[in-house]
Structures are given as C-alpha cells and as structure tokens.
Amino acid sequence: MTPEQLKFDREHIWHPYTSMTNPTPCLPVASTSGVTITLTTGEVLIDGMSSWWSAIHGYANKQINDAAHAQIDNMSHVMFGGLTHEPAIELAKNLVSITPEPLDKVFLADSGSVAVEVAIKMALQYWQAKGLQQKHKLVSLLNGYHGDTFGAMAVCDPLNGMHDIFSDILPKHFFADSPKITFDQPWNPQDIQPLAEILACEHDNIAALILEPIVQGAGGMRIYHPEYLSQARALCNKYNVLLIADEIATGFGRTGKMFACEHANISPDIMCVGKALTGGYMTLAATLTSKEVADTISNGGAKCFMHGPTFMGNPLACAVANASINILKTGKWQQQISQIEQGLKQGLTPAKALSKVKDVRVIGAIGVIELHEAVDSVRIQRQFVEQKIWVRPFGKLVYIMPAYVIDPKSLEKLTSAIVQVVASH
Ligand SMILES: Cc1ncc(COP(=O)(O)O)c(C=O)c1O
Numbered sequence: 442m443t444p445e446q447l448k449f450d451r452e453h454i455w456h457p458y459t460s461m462t463n464p465t466p467c468l469p470v471a472s473t474s475g476v477t478i479t480l481t482t483g484e485v486l487i488d489g490m491s492s493w494w495s496a497i498h499g500y501a502n503k504q505i506n507d508a509a510h511a512q513i514d515n516m517s518h519v520m521f522g523g524l525t526h527e528p529a530i531e532l533a534k535n536l537v538s539i540t541p542e543p544l545d546k547v548f549l550a551d552s553g554s555v556a557v558e559v560a561i562k563m564a565l566q567y568w569q570a571k572g573l574q575q576k577h578k579l580v581s582l583l584n585g586y587h588g589d590t591f592g593a594m595a596v597c598d599p600l601n602g603m604h605d606i607f608s609d610i611l612p613k614h615f616f617a618d619s620p621k622i623t624f625d626q627p628w629n630p631q632d633i634q635p636l637a638e639i640l641a642c643e644h645d646n647i648a649a650l651i652l653e654p655i656v657q658g659a660g661g662m663r664i665y666h667p668e669y670l671s672q673a674r675a676l677c678n679k680y681n682v683l684l685i686a687d688e689i690a691t692g693f694g695r696t697g698k699m700f701a702c703e704h705a706n707i708s709p710d711i712m713c714v715g716k717a718l719t720g721g722y723m724t725l726a727a728t729l730t731s732k733e734v735a736d737t738i739s740n741g742g743a744k745c746f747m748h749g750p751t752f753m754g755n756p757l758a759c760a761v762a763n764a765s766i767n768i769l770k771t772g773k774w775q776q777q778i779s780q781i782e783q784g785l786k787q788g789l790t791p792a793k794a795l796s797k798v799k800d801v802r803v804i805g806a807i808g809v810i811e812l813h814e815a816v817d818s819v820r821i822q823r824q825f826v827e828q829k830i831w832v833r834p835f836g837k838l839v840y841i842m843p844a845y846v847i848d849p850k851s852l853e854k855l856t857s858a859i860v861q862v863v864a865s866h
Contacts, residue, residue: 442469442481458603465819468826473500476847478831486831487851489841489859494658494690496721498768499844505720508764512757521549521754528759535766536727539699541708546735548728548746549754553689553715554588556726557651559748560685560711561592564649567683567734570741576648580639580682584619586659587651587687596651598660615639615647619657620665624804628668637676644680649711651685654701655804658690662809662840664802670705683710683734689726693717693765694774695842697782697805710734720765725758777845781806784849785841788856795864799837808856809840810863821866828858839863 451464459465469481476499478486491497498505512528519526533547548563550556561579568576581587581596586603588594594604595611598619604611617636622629640647654670657663677684686709691701695717698704702712711734715726738746768774785808792810793801800811815836825832832841832855839859843852 442471466822475499475501476844476851484826484829486826486829487847487855489830489832489843489855491717491842491844492721493716494695494842495716495719497693497695497717497774497845498720498765499846500721502720502764502768504768505722505761505764508760509722509757512760517757518752518755520751522749526754526756526759528756528763529754531763532727532759532766535763535770536714536729539766539769540712540714540729541700541702543708543731543733544712544729545732546730548730548748549759550715550726550728551750551752552588552724553713553726554590554593555750556689556713556715556728557587557593557596557687558590559728560651560687560713561596561649562748563711563728563730563734563738563746564683564685566738566741566743566746568648570737575646576682578614578643578646578648580615580617580636580643580647580650582619582636582652582657583616584657584660584663585651585653586657587653588689601660603659615643619661619663620669622666622669623802624655624664624666626666628666630672632666632669633672633676636673640676640680640682644682647680647682649683649685650677651687653687653689654691654709655696655704656691656701656807659835662802662807662811662838664804664807664809667705670702670707674705674707674709677710685709685711685713687713689713689715693769694778694845695805695807697775697778699769718765719758719761720768722761722765723758725755725762774845778805780849781843781845781847781852784852785856788853789860792860792863797866798863806845807840807842809838810859812837812839812863816866821862824862824866825858828862830855830858832859 471481472479476488478488537545548559550559579596583598587596617639622632686702688700692714711730713728719725785803789801789808792798797812799813802809816834
C-alpha cells in the first residue's frame with residue numbers, strides 16, 4: 442500500500458467510531474488466512490478478535506471459499522421480492538434446525554443492527570395486530586448493546602451504549618438494572634427484581650424485553666447467571682411480553698452452546714443472529730420468530746410484515762452462511778471451544794495478580810480482562826502489534842474471542858502477550 446493510499450484513507454474514509462479530523466491510526470492489511478492477519482509491511486499478527494466475533498472458522502477457510510466461488514459463478518444476487526432461490530431456502534432450513542423450537546419463521550436481514558430493527562418491528566406489529574397498540578415500549582437492560590441504527594440505539598444502555606448524544610431524539614424505553622450475579626456465583630433472586638418491578642408496573646405498555654443472553658458484549662463484556670435468563674423468560678410469560686434474544690454476538694457456539702439461550706434452556710419469541718452467520722465472510726443477519734408471532738402479524742391490519750430490504754436473502758451471502766453452518770454441524774466446534782476456554786482461563790488468570798486489573802472472566806471462547814482505568818487505546822494497540830498480536834480493547838476492557846480453529850500455541854502466544862502488555866501498559 443502506498444503512502445498516498447494511506448493518506449487518502451486518513452483524509453476521506455470513516456472507520457468505525459473515528460474522527461475525520463483526528464483519526465486513530467489504521468494498519469494496512471495485505472491478506473488474512475487462518476488465524477493470522479498479514480500487514481503490507483510483512484508483519485504477521487495472530488488475530489484475537491475474529492473480526493468482531495465473526496470469523497469463527499478462521500480466514501480463507503477452503504470449504505467456505507469453495508462455496509463462495511461456486512455461488513458467484515452461478516448467481517451473486519437476485520431480488521427476493523417475488524423470487525426465491527436454493528441458498529436462501531437451505532439457509533432458512535439450517536437456521537430453523539439449529540435454533541431452539543419454536544423458532545421457525547426466518548427473516549433475512551442485512552446486518553445485526555437491521556436484524557434488531559426487524560425484531561422490534563415484529564414485536565410492535567404483533568401487538569398492533571392483537572389490538573393492543575398501547576404495548577409499544579421495550580424494556581432493555583443497562584449495559585446492553587444492540588447496534589447503531591435508531592431503533593437499536595434506543596435499546597442500548599442510555600449512557601455507556603455509545604449513543605447518549607442522541608438521547609433527546611430517541612424513543613424512550615424502560616431499562617432494568619443489569620444482572621449482577623455472574624455465571625458461576627450462587628444465584629440470588631434479588632438480581633431479577635429490577636426487571637420484575639418494571640414488568641409488574643408497565644407490562645400494559647411493553648411489547649418486548651430485549652436482551653443479550655448470558656454475555657452482554659459491547660456494553661461491558663459482562664457474563665451473567667443463566668437463572669436470570671430463565672426468570673426473565675418466566676416473567677415475560679407471566680406479563681404477556683415478548684422476549685427478543687439478541688444472539689448476534691453470542692450465537693453459533695461462541696459461549697460453548699450453539700446459542701447462549703441454551704445455557705438456561707429457554708426459547709425466545711424472537712431471536713436475532715448475525716456476525717458469525719457467514720463465518721465472517723460478509724454481512725448477513727437473520728431474525729427468527731415463532732409461527733404464533735408470524736401468523737398474528739400476518740393476520741393483522743397490514744396483512745404482511747412491513748420490511749423488505751434490497752439485498753434481502755442475497756444468494757452469495759446465504760451460500761456462504763450455509764457453508765459456515767455446515768462446518769458447525771460436524772460438531773467439532775464443541776471440543777474446540779472447550780479447549781479454547783481452558784487455554785483462556787490458564788493464560789489470562791495470571792493477570793488477576795496485577796493491581797491495575799479488576800477482573801478476569803472467561804466463558805467459551807471469550808476472554809476478558811477488565812482494568813480499573815481505561816487504556817490508552819492507540820498506545821496499547823501499538824504494544825500489541827509489537828508483540829505480533831491483534832487485539833482491540835475498548836475503555837477498561839481488553840478482550841479476545843479467537844477463531845475456533847486457533848491452535849494451542851497461537852492461543853498461548855496471544856494470552857501471554859496480552860498479560861505482558863497489560864502489565865507494562
Ligand atoms: C449484541 C449485538 N447486537 C447487535 C449488534 C449490531 O450488529 P452490526 O454491527 O452487524 O450492525 C452487535 C454488534 O456488535 C452486537 O454485539
């Protein structure tokens with residue numbers, strides 16, 4: 442990459458959450474393969490991020506590459522209105538077969554945030570169709586994160602959800618205090634009280650509860666007790682409120698179960714998936730719901746579900762997603778995740794001894810070091826790259842979620858370099 446190209450990038454291209462006048466530095470990538478990112482300088486970095494939870498089988502996976510090539514030669518895209526195709530049908534079959542019952546109606550969306558918009562719209566249309574228009578608020582959890590579009594922003598944590606500057610113009614929803622009891626602690630019924638109180642008082646106005654099951658991701662990388670999820674499900678049943686599980690980060694094996702809802706053996710009424718759906722190859726997401734919800738919407742005033750993006754059901758993305766799910770269907774991921782979990786526990790636990798570290802937590806293939814103070818993100822990034830690893834912390838959180846195919850040696854290199862950098866930062 443030439444210095445001119447990099448200059449153009451700095452001056453003309455927005456990267457996620459960056460400034461145009463004072464952009465944070467970006468490293469030029471030449472290629473990716475397996476669990477590594479090769480920079481144009483020739484440096485090879487072990488990737489700890491899986492491109493934000495998505496590249497679960499590593500980069501340039503042969504099976505997925507082959508599926509993409511075969512599909513692109515046949516049909517890259519065709520509109521989904523009035524037309525259908527095998528890749529979408531196969532993907533819907535795959536999703537219905539691996540998600541909890543009774544989720545069996547599939548809406549294919551463009552990205553995680555759009556899948557959340559679709560889920561919210563489904564919940565609103567459901568109650569409208571039942572003649573209960575006043576049920577149009579949502580309840581969400583503090584420390585939650587659900588995306589960057591307007592409907593999604595309105596259910597993110599109002600303060601740390603990165604969208605507080607829009608708070609005056611976003612629709613107002615209810616927020617329950619976030620779960621405090623961690624995954625391994627003894628359950629305490631007090632934990633669910635804040636949510637129970639909101640639902641008891643406001644259920645007549647509430648269409649749905651939206652939450653990230655078991656792991657609250659971008660809002661704090663917090664891992665909570667499965668009993669919270671079970672009780673939340675029971676409360677939704679009691680108060681006639683739909684449950685939306687946002688599995689966009691947690692889905693497809695990441696927490697050690699195919700979907701994090703399985704830790705509590707519950708089924709949501711609506712589920713959003715994205716990120717790892719295509720094994721990190723391209724953007725695609727889905728919102729699933731039950732026959733009951735779908736039929737009610739379809740028999741309502743509008744007689745249909747009011748959403749339909751241009752690239753809905755993109756065949757290329759569906760074919761790639763099918764290839765990724767077919768790899769998961771071999772079941773190998775379970776052993777991979779449990780080995781990664783062990784490696785993360787072993788490798789990151791030494792950080793607990795550092796006075797600057799508040800907590801170290803691991804579930805499945807997710808490892809988190811929480812510090813007392815926010816890191817200097819530019820400096821720590823440089824330190825990681827010097828150690829030949831790719832880790833991108835935010836705030837007080839240094840966290841990784843490597844590809845399931847990472848080998849023990851690379852994982853050990855990743856964790857030991859992280860502990861070393863955190864210690865010296
Ligand atoms: C739980 C959750 N929901 C929704 C989203 C939004 O997904 P996308 O970035 O694909 O729009 C994210 C992204 O980080 C997420 O972690």
